[in-house]
Amino acid sequence: MPQIITEENLRKLIDLLVKEAKLVVGPKQSGTTVLYQPLATGSDLNLETLPRRSSKELFFPLCEDILTFRKEGGVVKVSDVDRSRFPETVLIGAPPCDAGSPSILDAVFSWDYHDQFYLERRRKSTIIGIACTKGDDACFCTAVGLAPDAQQGSDLFLTPIKGGGFACSAVTEKGESLAAAHAGLFSAAPAAEPVEFPQQDAEKLDLVKIKRWLERHFEDPLWETVSDICIGCGACAFICPACHCFDINDEGSADNGARRKHWDACGFSKFTNHASGHNPREVQNKRYRNRIMHKFKYYDDKFGKTLCTGCGRCIRACPVGIDIAEILGTINGKED
Ligand code: SF4
Ligand code: SF4
Numbered sequence: 001m002p003q004i005i006t007e008e009n010l011r012k013l014i015d016l017l018v019k020e021a022k023l024v025v026g027p028k029q030s031g032t033t034v035l036y037q038p039l040a041t042g043s044d045l046n047l048e049t050l051p052r053r054s055s056k057e058l059f060f061p062l063c064e065d066i067l068t069f070r071k072e073g074g075v076v077k078v079s080d081v082d083r084s085r086f087p088e089t090v091l092i093g094a095p096p097c098d099a100g101s102p103s104i105l106d107a108v109f110s111w112d113y114h115d116q117f118y119l120e121r122r123r124k125s126t127i128i129g130i131a132c133t134k135g136d137d138a139c140f141c142t143a144v145g146l147a148p149d150a151q152q153g154s155d156l157f158l159t160p161i162k163g164g165g166f167a168c169s170a171v172t173e174k175g176e177s178l179a180a181a182h183a184g185l186f187s188a189a190p191a192a193e194p195v196e197f198p199q200q201d202a203e204k205l206d207l208v209k210i211k212r213w214l215e216r217h218f219e220d221p222l223w224e225t226v227s228d229i230c231i232g233c234g235a236c237a238f239i240c241p242a243c244h245c246f247d248i249n250d251e252g253s254a255d256n257g258a259r260r261k262h263w264d265a266c267g268f269s270k271f272t273n274h275a276s277g278h279n280p281r282e283v284q285n286k287r288y289r290n291r292i293m294h295k296f297k298y299y300d301d302k303f304g305k306t307l308c309t310g311c312g313r314c315i316r317a318c319p320v321g322i323d324i325a326e327i328l329g330t331i332n333g334k335e336d
Pocket of ligand 1: 236239240242243308310312313314324
């Protein structure tokens with residue numbers, strides 16, 4: 001029989017997880033916006049607004065040390081970061097466009113090189129996803145194969161039900177054991193009826209057809225038409241749950257410092273700048289073309305997945321109004 005959890009008990013669950021010394025991260029009001037942040041108590045959880053930034057930074061922080069170095073008596077000592085100290089983490093309140101992204105990113109972070117920073121955080125994380133009732137007209141998850149009630153990537157999945165509270169499904173063993181450990185907060189629900197989900201205007205995209213068009217139109221006037229106005233700010237990549245490029249720099253002084261991973265973005269003009277000064281993507285439309293190619297062709301070629309969850313964040317954030325859903329719709333409507 002399905003289980004339900006009341007909103008009050010969901011907040012109690014957060015309190016209990018915090019008491020168990022877990023890092024609990026969820027949507028929280030931060031100034032004028034809502035962001036994924038550590039929750040100190042259940043009352044911090046804000047399920048009214050979609051977080052402005054994605055939850056990827058829980059697994060893949062904007063900046064992190066991968067080693068530190070210090071010169072002592074003429075000898076440079078290098079220290080690894082102690083990854084065993086990464087905390088057991090629960091991500092709660094992530095809609096499908098966020099909860100679904102780590103299962104897409106796992107492929108690249110465990111491919112030829114196994115990124116133990118990302119993978120250790122993944123191992124120690126449980127994701128409590130929630131069906132989305134807050135979509136707006138930038139959302140297009142249904143056009144890329146997800147849905148407001150898609151459980152992909154969640155360990156435990158909550159669906160708001162009529163009359164309040166949530167129907168709860170255990171999607172994985174991790175989710176099952178988290179629910180079992182707090183069984184007193186759940187009750188049986190013989191007839192829980194889900195609330196209605198917002199309809200999305202976005203037309204269903206034929207991702208196979210789009211990929212075929214991309215394969216044949218690396219050079220095409222479309223790229224100039226849609227992306228010459230891009231100013232290369234990188235907001236679309238930083239805010240995206242699926243973008244994952246990073247750079248590695250040594251910072252500090254010759255005596256003391258750290259080797260750090262920082263997010264990078266293919267929209268930046270220096271992203272492909274060679275040491276020689278040559279830049280194979282010397283104009284902005286070539287950089288934007290790479291963004292589309294990577295998400296809808298290259299990643300699928302390599303891993304059989306689309307690198308976009310249709311969250312709409314890049315559409316909301318772009319300062320010059322570039323709309324990825326509109327561009328995909330244009331490609332979708334083209335002849336091969
Ligand atoms: S490309 Fe845009 S719509 Fe797709 S997942 Fe990234 S931010 Fe969201
Ligand atoms: S947010 Fe818009 S202007 Fe900025 S890099 Fe992305 S597409 Fe270009």
